[in-house]
Amino acid sequence: MKVLLVGEFSRLHNSLKEGLQELGHEVSIVGHQDGFKNYPIDYPIKKKWDSGILKKIKVGIHLLSGFDVSSYLTYKQFKKNKNHFSGFDVVQLINENSFYCNYFHEKRILKFLFSNNSKTFLLSCGYDYLNVKYCFENPSYKSVIQAYLLGRISTKSVENVLKFKTKSFKKLHQFIYSNIKGIIASDMDYHFPLLQNPKYLGLIPNPINTNKIDFKPLEIEDKIIVFHGINEANYHKKGNDFFEKALKIIESKYGDKVEIITTQDVPYAAYINSYNKAHILLDQTYACDQGYNALEAMAKGKVVFTGAEHLFMEHYKLTEKVAVNAIADVDYLVNELSLLIENPNEIIAIGKRARAFIKKEHDYIKIAERYLETWRTS
The missing domain is CATH 3.40.50 (Rossmann fold)
Structure with a gap:
């Protein structure tokens, strides 16, 4: 064809x-x-x-x-x-x-x-x-x-x-x-x-071509690393303002326990590798399901804050999280991030499920x- x-x-x-x-x-x-x-x-x-x-x-x-x-x-x-x-x-x-x-x-x-x-x-x-x-x-x-x-x-x-x-x-x-x-x-x-x-x-x-996306099971040795990649043209449409406010609180709350990486308008070839060492990636707040950036990060085994509403969970018959549903609410985002930071084993578990989900469905x-x-x- x-x-x-x-x-x-x-x-x-x-x-x-x-x-x-x-x-x-x-x-x-x-x-x-x-x-x-x-x-x-x-x-x-x-x-x-x-x-x-x-x-x-x-x-x-x-x-x-x-x-x-x-x-x-x-x-x-x-x-x-x-x-x-x-x-x-x-x-x-x-x-x-x-x-x-x-x-x-x-x-x-x-x-x-x-x-x-x-x-x-x-x-x-x-x-x-x-x-x-x-x-x-x-x-x-x-x-x-x-x-x-x-x-x-x-x-x-x-x-x-x-x-x-x-x-x-x-x-x-x-x-x-x-x-x-x-x-x-x-x-x-x-x-x-x-x-x-x-x-x-x-x-x-x-x-998703997982042959081109390396997967390494997450390991947490010292700090929990959170990645926030910003596309300036879509700053408000992706809810980056809510993510940034939440990250300031997380940084103040956990200090040396976390490392926050922020990039802006990075070319795709560089972007896809810029979050390799991260455990958590912040994607968007106004979606029911995952967009492409989120899916690629999930394929790498990252814990992604993105669209993962109950409609998505029902459609794919999921009983456990493969991503964290994000909404435009700073307190909610702080709470979800805090739960992960205080329970690092859950970060590792979600990361493994994320990769398996991509392999199965995408x-x-x-x-x-x-x-x-x-x-x-x-």
């Missing part, structure tokens, strides 16, 4: 590509290289006029005329290389805005892909029109929208989420849905908003097989 994966912002498509290649399929990735993360892309598209004086000029042009220079330049790059993007058995979009363009230029790119390939599928592994709509209609559902509605996050912080409420993105959503064979969710956060959707094909967990070849079956039968 010849497969084109469109977009990459978490390593999901790279791991899926590796699994598909192991099974003998031909796979390419096209998309933007996601800022400082710098994931591998076969056909990279560069974000242009996106910083410095050119960005200011771009904003001025948009204010005066409504013309989006960056979208136009992305379209031009795609068009120049369009011969590479036809004749595929399957095209999979990572998002409803995979090319980060405005409606006009995104539609032109997608129209080419829809017209020149056999089947197209959409992933729901981040916010999109239906997910955002569901979160606003169900404010008790744990998400960044819940935090926004509670006033914890500014409008500016979630502009790239709120855009899916606009008329142009609703039109883009409708155009995509009229052309795809179906939509696949990558975890529980995106599963529930799609349950009543006729094009929903089900949840396929994120693929193996990249098993996940690739599930994608193939879904694509073939849809």
Whole structure:
């Protein structure tokens, strides 16, 4: 099978590509290289006029005329290389805005892909029109929208989420849905908003290539090491403000018993190794299930503070923790961290269960097989 994966912002498509290649399929990735993360892309598209004086000029042009220079330049790059993007058995979009363009230029790119390939599928592994709509209609559902509605996050912080409420993105959503064979969710956060959707094909967990992730059972000899990696662009959306406040209390409470490592905007290749010596990793507070960073850390056997709600536990029929459910509450986070620091054997036990869980539920070849079956039968 010849497969084109469109977009990459978490390593999901790279791991899926590796699994598909192991099974003998031909796979390419096209998309933007996601800022400082710098994931591998076969056909990279560069974000242009996106910083410095050119960005200011771009904003001025948009204010005066409504013309989006960056979208136009992305379209031009795609068009120049369009011969590479036809004749595929399957095209999979990572998002409803995979090319980060405005409606006009995104539609032109997608129209080419829809017209020149056999089947197209959409992933729901981040916010999109239906997910955002569901979160606003169900404010008790744990998400960044819940935090926004509670006033914890500014409008500016979630502009790239709120855009899916606009008329142009609703039109883009409708155009995509009229052309795809179906939509696949990558975890529980995106599963529930799609349950009543006729094009929903089900949840396929994120693929993790554990062959590339070393596992060493945790050992605690002296200090308990807590790692907090910050992506500045998602600072409030991940709940980093709550983690930082909790860590100050933990540092004051336990002193020399703990070591806290904090990084900011580290490239992926460096990030994945920057927490090797840590026992505990702080990921995010506004999720029901784990995202990609959390899963990779769990594959290393770390105790991860992330989404691990009862819905997640029920879905995978878990009776013991494989991660610590994190919420946007400083006292709660301090309490959960304290329990681990005072019970180091539990850290070791959770770390082992985390690795076993990833091997069982997220193996990249098993996940690739599930994608193939879904694509073939849809």
